Amino acid sequence: MRIVVLTGAGISAESGVPTFRDADGLWEGHRIEDVATPEAFERDPDAVQAFYDARRRAVASVAPNAAHFALARLENALGDRLLVVTQNVDDLHERAGTRNLVHMHGELRRALCTACGARPLHDGDLEPRPPCPVCGERMLRPDVVWFGEMPYELDRIEQAVVACDAFVSIGTSGEVYPAAGYMALAAAFGARTVELNLVPSDPLIPFDEARAGRAGELVPVWVDETLRLLGA
Numbered sequence: 734m735r736i737v738v739l740t741g742a743g744i745s746a747e748s749g750v751p752t753f754r755d756a757d758g759l760w761e762g763h764r765i766e767d768v769a770t771p772e773a774f775e776r777d778p779d780a781v782q783a784f785y786d787a788r789r790r791a792v793a794s795v796a797p798n799a800a801h802f803a804l805a806r807l808e809n810a811l812g813d814r815l816l817v818v819t820q821n822v823d824d825l826h827e828r829a830g831t832r833n834l835v836h837m838h839g840e841l842r843r844a845l846c847t848a849c850g851a852r853p854l855h856d857g858d859l860e861p862r863p864p865c866p867v868c869g870e871r872m873l874r875p876d877v878v879w880f881g882e883m884p885y886e887l888d889r890i891e892q893a894v895v896a897c898d899a900f901v902s903i904g905t906s907g908e909v910y911p912a913a914g915y916m917a918l919a920a921a922f923g924a925r926t927v928e929l930n931l932v933p934s935d936p937l938i939p940f941d942e943a944r945a946g947r948a949g950e951l952v953p954v955w956v957d958e959t960l961r962l963l964g965a
Contacts, residue, residue, distance in 0.1 A: 734963060736811065737890075737897040737924075738804060739915055740819045740826070743904020743931050744948045749795040750823055769879045778874070782860040785875040789841045789856070797829035800903065800952035805830030807956045810965040816893045820905060820912055822877050837884040837912065843876035852876050887911060894919045901927045901955070904948045907934045916940065929955060 742750075763784060767773050774781045808815045808831055818835045819826055824842050826834050839845075844855040848870035855873070857863065862871040878884050894900060900919035907913045907928075916926050920941075928934060928943040929951040944951050 734811075734899065735814045735893075735897045736807075736816075736899045736901065736959075737893050737915070737919065738815065738817045738901045738903060739905060739912060740804075740817065740821060740903045741905025741912075742821060744798075744800050744952075745821050745823055745825055746904070747800065747947060747949045748798045748825055750792060750821070750825070765880065769877075770881060771879055772881075774874060774879075779860060782858075782875070785841065785877065786858040786860050789858075792823045792825075792841055793856075795823075795825070797825040798949045800948035801825050801829035801831070803953040803956040807959065808833060810960055810963070816890075816897075818890050818893075818912075818915075820909070835886045835890055837878070837886060837890060839875070839877040839885065841875065841877065844873040845876040846870065846873055848872040884911065890915070891918070894924075895922050897922075897924050899927065899959075900924045901929065902934075902940070903929045903952060904931065906930075927955070 768781055768784045804817055804826065808817070813833055816833055816835065817826060817831050818837055820838050822836065822839055822841045824840065842854060842856055843852050844859060845852055846865040846868060849865060849868040851865055851867035853866050859873050859875065863873060864871050865873055894915050895918065897919055900916055902916060905912065907916065920926050926940045928940040929948060930943070930945060931947060933943050933945050
């Protein structure tokens with residue numbers, strides 16, 4: 734069995750990572766247009782760098798939860814037959830032990846050099862404008878996919894979704910494309926689709942099975958059931 738798991742802000746929220754967008758349309762008190770677009774970075778790079786520097790430090794202070802560890806346990810059993818695709822930019826999946834992972838929206842612990850295109854690991858602040866370790870230019874920005882930019886590894890994700898036997902959506906509203914289209918794509922190619930979310934998504938999105946609740950409670954149970962089904 735091949736499984737694709739898509740994770741969103743809901744799985745990290747239980748570890749204390751703020752969700753992408755608050756009910757009032759703000760992102761941690763900031764307008765999206767001021768911190769999550771190429772135009773914002775061009776207009777005020779220092780403010781954007783400071784925002785992501787603060788987020789990077791905040792994520793470093795939290796820990797993976799039971800849902801992250803359960804998915805790592807599933808990967809231990811399935812190996813490369815499991816692909817975790819996350820919309821989150823934190824490293825909680827990695828810290829829990831997941832390795833076969835795609836960060837489609839980038840990673841806080843990486844920088845992107847706007848001069849040479851390198852994506853080096855970077856745990857420190859970017860506001861002081863450190864040099865790129867590859868080309869030496871001081872043109873690093875957060876390696877986070879902003880509005881108007883193309884997510885990473887879309888071909889790899891689509892190939893995995895088309896080939897999977899089960900597609901599982903965890904902690905995501907299913908409203909932001911291209912991720913929002915993966916359930917329908919998986920279903921079109923015969924995969925069983927499952928939603929594990931705090932609040933059920935739009936009923937017009939017909940998952941084969943939907944469970945409502947906290948990811949830290951739902952995901953370990955689903956993983957245990959899957960491993961028993963597979964005899965693993």
